[in-house]
Amino acid sequence: MDISSYDWGLIWDYRGDLLRGLLTALEVSGVALVIATAAGLGLAMLRMGRAPLSWLAVVYINVFRGMPALVTVIWIYFGVSLLLGVNFSVFQAGVIALSLLYSAFMAEIFRSALQAVPPGHREAGLALGMPNGRIFFSVVAPQAFKIALPNVGSMFIGMIKDTSTFTVIGLLEVVRVTQNINAQTFQPFVLYTAAAAIYVLAAFVIDIFFRLAEASLSSPPRGRVSQLVRGRKQRRIQALVAELT
Amino acid sequence: MNTLEPSGPPTPVVHPSAPVATDPAPVLATTGDPTPPVVRIRQLRKSFGSLEVLHGIDLDVHAGEHVVLFGPSGSGKSTVLRSINLLEEPNSGSVCVDGVEYGPGVAGEPRVKRGKPMALRRKVGMVFQQFNLFPHLTALDNVSLPLRSVKGMSSEDAMRKAAESLRQVGLLERAAHYPGQLSGGQQQRVAIARALSQDPKVMLFDEPTSALDPELVGEVLRVMHELADAGMTMVVVTHELGFAREIGDLNVFMDQGAIVETGSSELFDNPTNPRTQDFIRAVR
Ligand SMILES: Nc1ncnc2c1ncn2[C@@H]1O[C@H](COP(=O)(O)OP(=O)(O)OP(=O)(O)O)[C@@H](O)[C@H]1O
Ligand SMILES: [Mg+2]
Numbered sequence: 001m002d003i004s005s006y007d008w009g010l011i012w013d014y015r016g017d018l019l020r021g022l023l024t025a026l027e028v029s030g031v032a033l034v035i036a037t038a039a040g041l042g043l044a045m046l047r048m049g050r051a052p053l054s055w056l057a058v059v060y061i062n063v064f065r066g067m068p069a070l071v072t073v074i075w076i077y078f079g080v081s082l083l084l085g086v087n088f089s090v091f092q093a094g095v096i097a098l099s100l101l102y103s104a105f106m107a108e109i110f111r112s113a114l115q116a117v118p119p120g121h122r123e124a125g126l127a128l129g130m131p132n133g134r135i136f137f138s139v140v141a142p143q144a145f146k147i148a149l150p151n152v153g154s155m156f157i158g159m160i161k162d163t164s165t166f167t168v169i170g171l172l173e174v175v176r177v178t179q180n181i182n183a184q185t186f187q188p189f190v191l192y193t194a195a196a197a198i199y200v201l202a203a204f205v206i207d208i209f210f211r212l213a214e215a216s217l218s219s220p221p222r223g224r225v226s227q228l229v230r231g232r233k234q235r236r237i238q239a240l241v242a243e244l245t
Numbered sequence: 246m247n248t249l250e251p252s253g254p255p256t257p258v259v260h261p262s263a264p265v266a267t268d269p270a271p272v273l274a275t276t277g278d279p280t281p282p283v284v285r286i287r288q289l290r291k292s293f294g295s296l297e298v299l300h301g302i303d304l305d306v307h308a309g310e311h312v313v314l315f316g317p318s319g320s321g322k323s324t325v326l327r328s329i330n331l332l333e334e335p336n337s338g339s340v341c342v343d344g345v346e347y348g349p350g351v352a353g354e355p356r357v358k359r360g361k362p363m364a365l366r367r368k369v370g371m372v373f374q375q376f377n378l379f380p381h382l383t384a385l386d387n388v389s390l391p392l393r394s395v396k397g398m399s400s401e402d403a404m405r406k407a408a409e410s411l412r413q414v415g416l417l418e419r420a421a422h423y424p425g426q427l428s429g430g431q432q433q434r435v436a437i438a439r440a441l442s443q444d445p446k447v448m449l450f451d452e453p454t455s456a457l458d459p460e461l462v463g464e465v466l467r468v469m470h471e472l473a474d475a476g477m478t479m480v481v482v483t484h485e486l487g488f489a490r491e492i493g494d495l496n497v498f499m500d501q502g503a504i505v506e507t508g509s510s511e512l513f514d515n516p517t518n519p520r521t522q523d524f525i526r527a528v529r
Binding site: 126 | 383390422424
């Protein structure tokens with residue numbers, strides 16, 4: 001095939017299908033991100049807590065950190081569904097697979113973030129007579145969340161890439177869509193270049209989003225949006241100071 | 246008047262695990278004021294694992310008194326301080342603050358009802374060497390958060406009370422700053438304001454100026470001096486013996502997990518125990 005026979009216009013012609021594929025990947029990953037974040041936080045607490053629950057958490061984390069996405073989704077869709085007698089939709093199977101896998105990673109991310117908060121801050125809270133729960137939610141968690149955020153962003157990018165393996169169960173994500181178009185047009189170079197570009201662009205946008213979120217959580221807040229939101233509080237303090245001086 | 250020897254209890258107990266170098270008779274650190282003490286520590290022992298680091302501490306702090314703890318590194322000063330607000334759980338003995346008692350109790354005395362750690366902590370303010378401000382909150386919110394969560398104040402009331410506390414340490418105009426935007430001395434003053442705003446019965450200071458650049462020490466000591474002059478009950482661990490001499494009503498020399506010698510400011514001029522003499526000579 002020489003250069004002139006590459007039909008780059010195909011990408012534009014099939015833009016609707018390709019974007020719908022990306023949207024599906026984002027949906028599966030987005031739902032799984034919420035579940036994996038919550039479950040990961042729970043696992044991190046178990047992991048840092050008492051035996052034997054902490055051992056269970058360790059086993060879970062080590063099993064699912066080691067499993068490839070491809071194996072997991074086949075195991076869920078064809079295996080676990082038989083075992084439980086439930087017919088998962090491909091969407092559900094994808095969400096379950098990603099949630100299982102990434103909650104294990106999230107647990108480690110949250111554990112190290114929680115441990116990165118200086119113990120003195122917790123002690124200061126205790127010394128002030130604050131209850132443990134309040135210390136966690138108002139002192140430790142906000143700091144840990146900011147520390148964890150960039151890694152959570154990386155996990156989200158990883159999830160989107162892993163959805164590419166869900167083509168095996170027939171999820172209409174980017175790769176499956178690309179395969180379908182290629183079956184009709186026989187332009188693998190063009191189409192898979194487009195698929196690759198879609199993943200790279202998605203990762204790029206997500207990275208920027210998480211960077212902005214991180215900047216807005218820094219103290220003092222950086223960036224316009226966060227200054228608008230958190231600046232209100234500061235202006236209220238400044239007004240009070242002006243009133244008192 | 247400061248008594249150097251205990252008048253009544255505690256009874257001398259020679260504990261097998263106490264190091265040989267420790268004096269056999271435990272020293273009760275007290276000014277001898279007959280009123281009931283705000284802080285009363287009796288036969289306090291503390292171990293980390295199998296290592297006992299406090300071998301029976303007896304200390305009285307009365308209302309308005311300024312007690313200075315000093316001594317070599319590792320002698321247990323911080324552990325005594327951290328036991329007063331139960332950041333360290335006593336292994337034996339008792340800690341009593343303003344009538345709330347906690348701990349396994351004193352050998353030979355009838356068991357009393359032991360209080361909850363939280364109830365005791367709320368009577369005690371603590372200032373740490375490393376400030377321990379919450380970095381994600383403004384100076385004002387560092388002070389107002391515990392007012393809301395411990396005292397249940399409304400956001401508006403807590404803000405006003407916090408602002409008053411910041412004014413007290415001379416930092417009202419920095420209320421909207423984050424800890425990262427403040428100097429070490431300013432951060433420590435915010436930490437003092439935060440502890441003060443809880444209206445504690447006693448304030449504990451654990452080497453509050455040790456983490457500061459030399460030129461910032463003065464501003465923190467000045468705030469502490471004002472507090473002392475205003476009659477606040479204080480227990481201060483410090484290596485600033487000049488400052489100790491100025492404010493200390495009762496100066497307590499600790500070594501190897503025990504109180505060795507106590508006295509008024511003349512302790513710094515005429516220590517009687519050879520270990521106190523060595524230490525003061527070395528520091529000077
Ligand atoms: N959490 C802990 N675990 C184990 N050992 C500890 C712990 N905290 C303190 N120790 C030990 O207890 C002893 C007393 O420590 P402490 O911190 O009370 O001394 P200090 O007089 O405050 O010393 P410094 O002047 O260095 O602050 C030391 O031997 C120390 O190593
Ligand atoms: Mg210390």
